[in-house]
Amino acid sequence: DAKTTQPNSMESNEEEPVHLPCNHSTISGTDYIHWYRQLPSQGPEYVIHGLTSNVNNRMASLAIAEDRKSSTLILHRATLRDAAVYYCILRDGSGATNKLIFGTGTLLAVQP
Amino acid sequence: NAGVTQTPKFRILKIGQSMTLQCTQDMNHNYMYWYRQDPGMGLKLIYYSVGAGITDKGEVPNGYNVSRSTTEDFPLRLELAAPSQTSVYFCASSRDRGTGELFFGEGSRLTVL
Numbered sequence: 001d002a003k004t005t006q007p008n009s010m011e012s013n014e015e016e017p018v019h020l021p022c023n024h025s026t027i028s029g030t031d032y033i034h035w036y037r038q039l040p041s042q043g044p045e046y047v048i049h050g051l052t053s054n055v056n057n058r059m060a061s062l063a064i065a066e067d068r069k070s071s072t073l074i075l076h077r078a079t080l081r082d083a084a085v086y087y088c089i090l091r092d093g094s095g096a097t098n099k100l101i102f103g104t105g106t107l108l109a110v111q112p
Numbered sequence: 113n114a115g116v117t118q119t120p121k122f123r124i125l126k127i128g129q130s131m132t133l134q135c136t137q138d139m140n141h142n143y144m145y146w147y148r149q150d151p152g153m154g155l156k157l158i159y160y161s162v163g164a165g166i167t168d169k170g171e172v173p174n175g176y177n178v179s180r181s182t183t184e185d186f187p188l189r190l191e192l193a194a195p196s197q198t199s200v201y202f203c204a205s206s207r208d209r210g211t212g213e214l215f216f217g218e219g220s221r222l223t224v225l
Contacts (some may be wrong), residue, residue, distance in 0.1 A: 018186065024171060030210070032210045032211055034214070035134070035212055037216065038186060042218070042219075043202050043204075043216035043217060043219050044202070044204075044214070044216050045216065046213045046214060046215075048214070049211065077201065085154075087154070088153075091209060091210050091211075091212070092209060092210065093209055093210025093211065094209075094210075095162075095209050095210075096162060097172075098162050098168075098209060099157060099160065099168075100145060100214070101157060101161070102147070102154050102155040102156075102157070104153070104154040105152055105154055
């Protein structure tokens with residue numbers, strides 16, 4: 001199973017952009033890059049996903065490196081409600097494996 | 113839509129007791145997963161299913177059993193509960209592989225004393 005590596009924690013100031021990195025050097029051609037976040041005492045929630053091209057939605061942007069061995073989740077203007085653990089995971093689009101392994105994620109602290 | 117529903121939300125068990133955590137989804141999703149999350153830690157995959165009648169082990173399956181007799185339901189059975197199984201359990205589902213967004217339940221907090 002392809003693994004991801006993220007920093008344990010990051011800090012940001014409110015209203016500033018946040019760039020959360022994820023390394024996935026063993027990614028295969030059929031793996032989609034997914035990001036989820038988990039607010040305190042809640043289940044994880046979907047943020048964004050992509051395959052090769054950069055993606056934008058109302059919550060965030062996902063920048064994918066050209067070789068796909070790394071990606072960055074971008075929160076354009078952090079708010080206090082964005083304080084959470086952010087998980088980067090790979091989902092196999094071919095169905096060769098359906099295990100979904102979460103790493104330890106990045107704990108994002110947002111300072112007012 | 114209700115999404116993914118887990119019951120019970122809280123439960124206290126004595127060592128050696130057994131119980132079943134229920135998970136139901138109303139989105140007609142084929143893929144379902146059970147995770148556990150210990151305090152301050154990430155999620156660990158216990159079991160998963162890619163459709164009715166098909167289940168497979170995840171990272172930490174020991175002490176647990178699952179079944180998938182219908183598309184909607186994916187119960188997790190704990191046999192002979194142990195203190196090491198004290199955790200928050202999350203059920204998740206998705207429509208398909210790859211592009212499918214994962215939907216999580218609200219979690220079931222289990223304490224084994």
